[in-house]
Amino acid sequence: MAILGAINPMLTVGLEGDKAWRLADYVKRGGYSALRRILEQNMAQGDVINEVKKSVLRGRGGAGFPTGLKWSFMPRSFPGDKYVVCNSDEGEPGTFKDRDILRYDPHSVIEGMAIAAYAMGAGRGYNYIHGEIWEIYQRFEEALAEARAAGLIGKNILGSGFDFELFAHHGYGAYICGEETALLESIEGKKGQPRFKPPFPASFGLYGKPTTINNTETFASIPYIMNLGGESYLNAGKPNNGGTKLFSVSGHVNRPGNYEIPLGTPFATLLEMAGGMRAGRKLKACIPGGSSAPVVPAAMMMDCTMDYDSISKAGSMLGSGAVIVMDESTCMVRALERLSFFYYEESCGQCTPCREGTSWLYKVVHRIEHGHGRSDDLALLESVTTNIMGRTICALGDAASMPVQSFVKHFRDEFAYHIDNKKCLVPVDVQRAGSGFFTATV
């Protein structure tokens, strides 16, 4: 079990045991009651969307866009096919919450998608699952088969006359497919290259039809919102930051894993839940929202609460809720070098500033790390990032730039030391001990 702790949880209640993911167990803990009630009462579509709006649920994939508002963009009277798509292409370094939702509670995603489809009048849906988690994809297929056999998806759901077909699509290793229009291209059987917007997916989405894409955790939250009522859900978090959220804590902590906490919980509490810092070392910095979010130094981070507004005030983003914790054994240049390599590797190559710029960023950070840095390299990094940002079709270019800007801003001395002294401020053996991998020398 990788969901290791919770405060006032909703999403992760009752998920202990091997069979918790099965339909029978999900129904026992109240599953599908929201969908059933909506269909039995023949609830107005607008009322469902209003409930979601009231909850102030914000997209859990990274952008934090209000879900209810997104749903209201779908043309409800459009006569042809419409789609709902779940984005389970979780590949943002640091994020591993959707994998656990699909592993332990796949039916909450299915129910959430069915409710969304009802509210927006969509007849078909796809769940796009990250390529590297084959076992989870297989489980989702099994959960779908259970739901289909029980008449919870398919034709004439629970005798209501509402039809909704849902399928799983398995990715095959491309970070960029987490971008919603790249994901749609990928489902269409193409290279995952983001589309120029507008038109937005709500008017021109999958196969050119109106489509709404939400994150796995977003869909999983929907049944709870419909059962509790939007207002109670909102109150479980804090104003403008409704509900609870899963945080994936990784890096230098004693108990890396997923934790469900109300939005607005202090970072210090989350860190304590994750067992505190490994080997008693001191916190150096934290990336609070997945690798694309700007890094925040320890002192600032300890003052933050875990919600969209507080993290944004600290100059970063809550993003997907992926909290990467780094202690004093971390070389910030090396950490940035690895992140920059990732964006260089994963740039889809469509826009020149991103394709060429991510390569420049990696090469410059690489040479600083390896003792070949030049005195004007920090200015060069700054100039490359400003020439990428805002000049590309999608946000990957910005995502590659923000770590560079924030690492250099907050840890400038460490970069300068590398350039001047051709070596790291943090001794190599301290870095090596940090990972905890080697118990004996190899």
Next chain:
Amino acid sequence: MLTAESLQRIDREIAKYPPDQKQSAVMAALAIAQEEKGWLPNEAIEFVANYLGMPPIAAFEVATFYNMYDLKPVGKYKISVCTNLPCMLSGGVDAGKYLKKKLGIEYNETTADGLITLKEGECMGACGDAPVMIVNNRRMCSWMNPEQIDKLLAELK
């Protein structure tokens, strides 16, 4: 080119999409072809394209874009190690070094007996379980400390 069983699996994938959107099954079909052949030779990609009624170049675009497709032969077992930042902080890079030393190969190389190919992977979405590695795109191995790696290698025959 592909066995009846593989074709049956591909047909099940095609059925997930609207009848005029067979191309949507290309990712799954290529993965199935790779599973059968061990890697993706050009003929397999072309076969899949023809089977789905799409231009072969479009299938080549897909096969070259997504990094879990192997366009060159690999060992019987392909081990992809995640070395991205969260994994690195918990030993991902060290796990890669340990494997390289044990197997006597670098990333993107195969052992002389053709048994194991080593790859450096990108984020597998399992950072809490670091170090993580995937065997043959399918089996995720978590918390791979030196003992666990030894155990895995002993098992891969």
